[in-house]
Every structure is written in C-alpha cells, then in structure tokens.
Amino acid sequence: MGVPVHVTIEEIRKPETDAQLIADSISPQLEKRIMFRRAMKRAMQNAMRLGAQGIKIMSAGRLNGIEIARTECPHDLWRDRHQGLGL
Numbered sequence: 001m002g003v004p005v006h007v008t009i010e011e012i013r014k015p016e017t018d019a020q021l022i023a024d025s026i027s028p029q030l031e032k033r034i035m036f037r038r039a040m041k042r043a044m045q046n047a048m049r050l051g052a053q054g055i056k057i058m059s060a061g062r063l064n065g066i067e068i069a070r071t072e073c074p075h076d077l078w079r080d081r082h083q084g085l086g087l
Contacts, residue, residue, distance in 0.1 A: 016046040026057070036063045040074055 015021045022043050029039040040057045049054045060071040 014050050016050045017045075022047060022055075022057070026059070030059070030063075033065070037074070040072070042069065044074065056068045 012018050012021065026039050026043055032038055034082050036059055040059060044055050044057060056073065058071060058073045060069065063072060
C-alpha cells in the first residue's frame with residue numbers, strides 16, 4: 001500500500017484521429033440503434049477531414065438487429081494504422 005504511483009497525462013490534440021476514441025464513440029451509437037453505416041461513415045469523414053491519412057473500421061455482429069450476424073468493413077486509404085477496440 002505504500003508504493004508510490006506515477007501518472008502521466010497526455011492531451012490528445014485531435015481526438016477524431018485516435019483509433020481508440022473513434023471506437024469508443026461508435027460503440028454507444030450502435031447500442032442506441034443508430035444505423036451502423038451512418039455512424040461509421042461519419043467517423044471516417046471526421047477523421048479524414050482532420051488530417052488522418054487513412055482509416056478502416058470493422059463492425060461485426062447482429063448489425064441493425066438483423067437475425068444473421070455479419071461483418072461490415074468500409075475503409076478509406078490507409079497507411080500506418082492504429083487499432084482501437086470498442087465493446
């Protein structure tokens with residue numbers, strides 16, 4: 001219990017281009033039953049508008065409440081990708 005803890009906080013200058021923050025913003029939209037293509041397209045447009053060199057989003061499961069699960073993967077040009085996971 002007497003171990004010192006060091007925490008470093010860094011500001012993310014462009015949160016729309018951070019992979020984890022994009023995933024965290026899309027997942028609540030899907031939970032609210034917003035159309036998945038619209039949510040993914042909006043996130044892609046925001047990232048590209050703010051200087052991302054490319055983006056790829058993958059969404060899997062029962063999208064829009066349809067009986068059969070599937071995977072959707074719209075993408076735009078990409079270079080070095082960072083991955084984020086939204087649950």
